[in-house]
Amino acid sequence: MTNSDKNRVVIFDTTLRDGEQSPGATMTHDEKLEIAELLDDMGVDIIEAGFPIASEGDFRAVSEIAERAKDAVICGLARAQLPDIDRCWEAVKHAKSPRIHTFIGTSPLHRAIPNLTQDEMAERIEQTVSHARNLCDNVQWSPMDATRTEWDYLCHVVEIAIKAGASTINIPDTVGYTAPRESADLIKRLIETVPGADDVVFATHCHNDLGMATANALAAVEGGARQIECTINGLGERAGNTALEEVVMALKVRNDIMPFHTGIDTTKIMHISRRVSTVSGFPVQFNKAIVGKNAFAHESGIHQDGMLKNAETFEIMRPEDVGIAGTSLPLGKHSGRAALRAKLKELGVDVGDNQLKDIFVRFKDLADRKKEVFDDDILALVSASSEGD
Ligand code: KIV
Ligand code: ZN
Numbered sequence: 001m002t003n004s005d006k007n008r009v010v011i012f013d014t015t016l017r018d019g020e021q022s023p024g025a026t027m028t029h030d031e032k033l034e035i036a037e038l039l040d041d042m043g044v045d046i047i048e049a050g051f052p053i054a055s056e057g058d059f060r061a062v063s064e065i066a067e068r069a070k071d072a073v074i075c076g077l078a079r080a081q082l083p084d085i086d087r088c089w090e091a092v093k094h095a096k097s098p099r100i101h102t103f104i105g106t107s108p109l110h111r112a113i114p115n116l117t118q119d120e121m122a123e124r125i126e127q128t129v130s131h132a133r134n135l136c137d138n139v140q141w142s143p144m145d146a147t148r149t150e151w152d153y154l155c156h157v158v159e160i161a162i163k164a165g166a167s168t169i170n171i172p173d174t175v176g177y178t179a180p181r182e183s184a185d186l187i188k189r190l191i192e193t194v195p196g197a198d199d200v201v202f203a204t205h206c207h208n209d210l211g212m213a214t215a216n217a218l219a220a221v222e223g224g225a226r227q228i229e230c231t232i233n234g235l236g237e238r239a240g241n242t243a244l245e246e247v248v249m250a251l252k253v254r255n256d257i258m259p260f261h262t263g264i265d266t267t268k269i270m271h272i273s274r275r276v277s278t279v280s281g282f283p284v285q286f287n288k289a290i291v292g293k294n295a296f297a298h299e300s301g302i303h304q305d306g307m308l309k310n311a312e313t314f315e316i317m318r319p320e321d322v323g324i325a326g327t328s329l330p331l332g333k334h335s336g337r338a339a340l341r342a343k344l345k346e347l348g349v350d351v352g353d354n355q356l357k358d359i360f361v362r363f364k365d366l367a368d369r370k371k372e373v374f375d376d377d378i379l380a381l382v383s384a385s386s387e388g389d
Pocket of ligand 1: 018103142144145170172173174175205207
């Protein structure tokens with residue numbers, strides 16, 4: 001294996017499964033097909049297309065996505081029950097590269113729900129992973145709530161899943177409880193401790209309950225994980241999942257200290273972000289990293305002046321790299337003369353120094369009363385100022 005392969009991070013997108021589980025984010029069949037196509041086109045390695053046993057609609061969506069997928073592996077989710085796994089296989093089997101993802105909650109709280117002893121659960125894992133493996137060569141297994149599972153038991157069940165044929169072991173931080181250093185250590189220690197760990201890929205699946213999902217996913221990669229599970233715009237249960245756009249851009253922009261790479265065409269990020277927001281009905285917050293309306297916008301005078309001189313002054317990545325046409329310098333009460341002059345130039349208005357001074361005073365007065373001053377407002381100020389000359 002070359003060094004570059006060892007540093008390749010697989011992107012597993014679960015917008016259509018964990019993302020859609022977010023209350024109110026339900027998508028129609030056609031919307032799911034469209035998002036799957038966009039994910040495939042942008043270079044997502046694995047698309048978790050749904051939970052086939054959950055509903056007839058989910059089954060149909062996963063089946064059709066599987067039939068249409070060009071490059072991506074198509075994965076379906078299944079509980080640790082044989083009928084779930086069979087149904088999942090029925091849905092994904094038409095894909096060029098299908099995957100079955102089966103899971104069970106392994107922490108004490110989660111074990112109490114089906115009321116299984118540790119040994120009974122271990123037996124169930126052995127039986128269900130082997131069953132999935134008999135159907136499909138590509139099996140992923142997840143111990144749900146791994147980060148609150150006893151260390152010895154976690155090692156034990158991961159070893160059982162590997163022996164039963166899982167080729168990817170996902171370590172979910174189901175309730176967003178872990179912190180970055182723990183996230184890195186957990187993966188590193190599992191790889192060092194569990195027999196057979198070197199032969200499988202470790203994945204990280206982080207939730208954002210404490211706002212640490214992106215940091216935890218990146219830390220897990222430093223600990224040895226080579227698959228990140230994530231969603232567009234961070235959509236997902238409760239506070240959401242790791243946002244695809246954040247981890248991908250963090251690995252690209254800070255490649256100097258995190259020498260890992262993905263296969264994502266980052267110029268497609270903005271378009272898919274907008275489509276997911278529209279079809280899920282979940283607006284993207286203005287200050288959201290990478291894809292928020294303000295992520296490449298500067299209103300204050302000092303920032304606008306700096307940006308007009310050198311874009312690197314206040315931007316660490318180029319808007320074009322994430323599919324945005326360019327930086328924006330909205331005019332508001334914090335803006336200065338340099339941005340006003342640039343805006344007049346852009347509008348094709350040529351004014352002398354005195355008139356600029358006058359327009360600037362009028363502009364500040366208006367900006368104190370309005371959140372944003374638009375092009376038409378500026379043109380009106382120009383007319384008012386020339387009339388006064
Ligand atoms: O958060 C979680 O634990 C999950 C599993 C099904 C992987 O989404
Ligand atoms: Zn999840």
